[in-house]
Amino acid sequence: MNDAIIELTNVSKSFGGVIANHDVSLTVQRGAITGLIGPNGSGKTTLFNSIVGYHPIDSGSIRFEGREISQLRVQDIARLGLLRTFQTTRIYGKMSCLQNMQISVPHRKARFSDMFSYGRTEVIERAEHLLAFVGLYEKRFLRAGSLSFGQQKLLEFAMALINEPTVLLLDEPTAGINPTLINGLIDRLKRANAEFGITMLIIEHNMRVIMNMASKIYCLAHGEMLAAGAPSEIQRDQNVIDAYLGAH
Amino acid sequence: MSRTSLHPLTMGLLLLVGIAAPLLFPAYTNQVAVLWLMIVFASTWDILGGQMGYNSLGNIFFFGAGMYTSAVVQIGLFYDVGMYTSGARTTHIVFTTTQYFAGFALGTITGGVAAALLAVATSWIVFGLRGPYFAIGTLGVAVAGAELMASWEWVGAAAGISMPVFPGAPDTQKLFFYFLLFGLAFVVLVFLRWLYATNFGLAINAIRDDEEKAEAMGLHTRRYKRTAWTIAAFFLGIAGAIFGNMTGFIEPRDIAFPTTTFNIFMILMVLLGGKGTFWGPVVGAVVFHVIKEVTWTYFLGWQFIALGLLIVIIVVYFQQGIVGWLMEKYPERFGIHIAPKGKEEPASAIGLAPHPEGAK
């Protein structure tokens, strides 16, 4: 299990004069669920955006499966199999759930002629299967924009799954979700990790959720890496506790 | 679902109407011919504007480009273009029947192809732009086309070009161009039916709904955008080539690149009928064209003021359009399913209880 799939070394990023990330290093093991925590404004989402290619980084290196990706663009990185979901859920609102799924199939090998192909039966079957997996099968013909927020979040997760990513970066998957749904969602995330073999890097504010899922947790504060370790170590780490209580 | 079939019945009916119209109402052949042109305008504008969410103010560029390309080809095949267009020309130039039709066929095809090539070329400029910048950039492309043609002596500059004269009786000429424009409109509609049923339709809808998400999912957004723009350009180029020959005289600002008439009609018709729907542009074109033909002459010079006011009124008060309004009112009829409004359902209702059995 000592196989790093994402390796960040000394990544720095600042916007104007504001330093969002400074010398951040982080490793995600293949097949594992890794957590990323930190108080608000500690630079977690900036780090996510740096990894998936929304903006260039100032210095450092980001490697995905051994390949330097800090210069690649968003679509190219997505096609390599490194996918992200958004903190504010994003789905295609005016299309049905099933159509949302159909258009989210992997585009890695898409050729020019694939633009004009019809929805293949196996794609639809797979889409329906995954919609059932997240519990939206009954709603597959509904307009996605008319679903509730929690359901949209599940749909976005299912869309990510049908894209067959190697690594999935989830930005606060449980934020804004009805507490009664959270257990179900954790279960789905764990199963996607175990059954589909998807490596995950998760930003999460809900400590119970992340301690329950992740095998390793990184904690950011003020744009710098404060601590890293197993959940039990992080829970006891005085620096982390101080950061959250504002003593830092 | 409605988007997966080609609707052979509706299309057959359309074919019937198109063929019967000039036979039943021979007095209105030209007006109906222009109506088919309007349908081509509206439907091709909607590919980008409605289905993909990129509101272009410059689609007319391809219409004019096709028109000028066909003119140059048709004349250039047999004569020197510069000589033909020069104001000092005294000889009367005649095209034989074979020359006319050979030139016309070749000119129309090259017109479409040239417009498509120009679309690929301009896509490098305009598709990095979003929202209002895209609209202004495309408007710039269209105005640039008009201005370049207006200052280029070789193609007649602002004085324009007299097209080769149709070798036949006026009535034959009318029917000839009628069926060309109808044929084009029919092909465009069948093609778009098919196109929207493929992945292409889904992809451009996805770009419309959330382009950043589509990029994050790895969709080849640029490829789709460029192709959509090229498809629209190809059909507009052919339309321009046919229309140039139909009017018999082309000039840059009012016929080839009319940024404030045809160009605005396109958008207006789509908005009137309903953006992003298949039949919306067609309905909008019919309603707009009929109203325009009936009332135009009564405005006594105030037509364009009325047009401007109509734009403002539609944009401000009736933007979802006729078909869009019907869809909002009766979504089920259009195969759209809206989740019932209410509270978040309990976990068990959507199969997310702590230990569900899953789907397998």
Add this chain to the structure above:
Amino acid sequence: MEQVIGNISVLAAMPIFNLGLLIDGLLVGSIFALAAYGLALVWGVMNVKNLAQGDFIMIGGYITWTLGRMGIDPLLGVPVAMVVLWGIGWVLYRTVISKVITRDLFTSLLATFGIAIVIQQGLNLAFGPDTQSAHANLPTLSFAGGLITIATTRIVGFVLAILLAIAVILFMRKSRMGQAIRATAQDSRAARVLGIDTEKVYSFTFCLNAAICGAAGALVVMVWNVQPFLGTTYSIRLFVIVTAAGFGNLPGVIAAGFGMGVFEQFGGFVLGAEFQQALIVLLLLAVLAVRQLQQRRVRQAVQ
């Protein structure tokens, strides 16, 4: 082509001509800068891209021209045009702009485009399609043995444009309303929460812009000419200026306005006046292309 090369060689052989063109360009550019500032104001504060900007200028021009025909000095046209345009701006804001301000960007763009068509056609009906100009009775100065000639009206126009621009900038900085406008531009929600009547701010901004256009139009008709359909050219010109500079960048907008004036003088001299409009549009495309490349570089690292 030979003509173009000939014109360039004239410029190379007689440097003094360059100076003449440069001065003329700067004098005309001051008017562009003024109107571009108005466009940037509405753009920044209300997020409305006013495609009727150039047509507002034309209205201002025709008002001054009409006054000139009635024997009133065109210079007096400046305040009159400002007042009338303020009124027109108010009516348009009430009837159209206030209803599209919260909608998507294409809506406001298309609505102002509709307004532009109405204005163009209205002017065409009222004044006919000919170009018109109003001349204040001021002499033409010549320097360097007649090689540089500068119409005094251009200097007057320049001074007036600068004075107006300074007045507007001072107003924005010092007055209560100016501060409210700037606050709304930065964050309209926060401004509302703090008790600023943003509706009033929007209305005022739009009217102010219209008045600025009125003044610019009065100057245009004095130093140049007006024609019902020239408005589109002005709108595009102003968009080029604002897009090149970025709408939040006031010194940039003014500098780009002057730059545009100089560019057009040289371009017009080298290529011939008939290419003027084509030149502006090509410049727009060039600016948009460059901007796009910049955006690309900001979003994605170089490959």
